[in-house]
Amino acid sequence: MTTIRDVAKHAGVAPITVSRVMNNSGYVSDATRARVEAAAAALNYEPNLLASGLKSRRTQTIALVLTDITNPFWTAVARGVEDGASSRNYTVIFGNTDESEAKQERYLSMLLRRRVDGVLLVPASHTGEMVGRLRAREIETVVLDRRVDDIEVDIVRGNSEQGARALADHLLALGHRRIGMLSGPADISVSRERVAGYRAALEAAGIAVAPTLIRYDAFTVEGGQRMAQAMLTLDSPPTAFLAANNFIAVGVMRTLHAAGLRVPDDFSLAAFDDLPDNCLQPPFLTTAVQPAYELGMTAVERLVARLASEETLPYEEFVLPTELIVRKSVRQVCEE
Amino acid sequence: MTTIRDVAKHAGVAPITVSRVMNNSGYVSDATRARVEAAAAALNYEPNLLASGLKSRRTQTIALVLTDITNPFWTAVARGVEDGASSRNYTVIFGNTDESEAKQERYLSMLLRRRVDGVLLVPASHTGEMVGRLRAREIETVVLDRRVDDIEVDIVRGNSEQGARALADHLLALGHRRIGMLSGPADISVSRERVAGYRAALEAAGIAVAPTLIRYDAFTVEGGQRMAQAMLTLDSPPTAFLAANNFIAVGVMRTLHAAGLRVPDDFSLAAFDDLPDNCLQPPFLTTAVQPAYELGMTAVERLVARLASEETLPYEEFVLPTELIVRKSVRQVCEE
């Protein structure tokens, strides 16, 4: 494998000059630059990023630690991150935590060993501990999707409260008065914010919030099934469901379908996050769509800006809007 | 940041002894080992993988170069790769080529610079050139999903021909005689193999293969739409479609739907690759399902085995079976 010294010799210059040409750092005359570039090309030289990272303490690597790449929402985020990173000459390494703090812990150790420049973190817990530990090692962090307690940090997230509010307002406007709110784990900020948006809508409409109509469970199909099942057995069940994410919505649909009930004829359904648009039937579900790709892209941009900046930037929160897309899963009700 | 020397000092040993403890290499007495481990823990020591990689020439990193992580098939492969790699202490870096050789080229250069130990490659072209160049740099490669010409290499792929054959046989058994084969780009091995499976089924059934009933286009929804459209305008259109991947199937469904035609009432449809199982309606499409996760897992396993092996292993081809799942998109025809 050819080294910087080989190129230097071939071009008749010192290794550091080759370094300056390859990195566009410092002054090099055009003539020298040309000679070095020719030599590098002739020898098929590829700089060793391990060596340069060891010396310069910058690895041009960022990590994306998320819950599960298999969820289409996160897939889109990951694609945004990868596009943003590779166009800025960063490489992405990624890991799935499956919401497990133990797995997150294991990844963290790996990232420290690799001396990544920065981390995009979807925290498995609501504490800022992980962020603090990264910062102690001088690894910049941008938190994605969720808030964390007790620490100031850059955050890039969709506007959960506004999105949930829009969905609930939409259901209310169509006459629904008993709306079942099916949320995610209670200790994750997005779950609480989506419930908060729901509450705000009901209160603004002067409707009492019934505790039995709010449930928390996993952000999964199974979670949605459990919650829908529970609500169907209420004395006075809801006329509409507000699902806090796409998988929960699928669980609701499956539960209703299994019970011989139809959407929107028997129950209305509105959901947070879109489903993959490559499903067979034309899109049907009324949703509040977060800009997943842009979330990923924004997060890398902020991280890279922070890495490139001389002075330390103030910590900011980037809240991207959520868009209400009305399709066909909600019907108007007239009486109740 | 604490180094191996700090730990050595703290434990009263030489740096090399710490190295031996951390890597489980060479003999270390239990007492010394305990002292070193205590020191490492006390100092929060995380070995610098850049430094160790520079010296040892092994980075514990593998790359996954695929077409587009956004396709649920590839997402599942990626998850399999990540799980397999992280359990063996490898980190995965990934890149999307979007089937572009230029992008693939750019990634390759990045991977060389990072001195990755191995590459899992979904080649953007059918030539073995990329594999050869990696091998020239002593980077082990396992090709995923596709075959390449002119070079021996490990390949892990689903059995395209068998899967297509099973789908075609199924359609034939239900009485279909005119089956439209909608395949991917003609220069990708899986496209040709799926057509080959289709041909074999027809020939075994003694049915002439009509050239107008075979088309090649992109593995996308748009490709599926174009091909379906073309076949609908034939003098005698097919009664069934065989889509060579999931996106093409979606394109077919959309085209038929737009034309007011229904599946399976008006046309039958069978497809290669499943759709994400989180679509709203219960799974409907009859498919030949490749074990995507296992493909990824198998590929890492082979790569890691190759990296760990003293002698050079023979190049093998791992062909995983494809499973026919009969659902509701195909109906029986009686006459023609």
Added chain:
DNA sequence: CTGTTAGCGCCTTCAC
């Protein structure tokens, strides 16, 4: 504009 020196943190080699 270009070069010299030194060292990043670790592991290979060889010695004891």
Added chain:
DNA sequence: GTGAAGGCGCTAACAG
């Protein structure tokens, strides 16, 4: 079982 020396390939800091 343990250690000393040296170098992996690169660049920061300082000269000139």
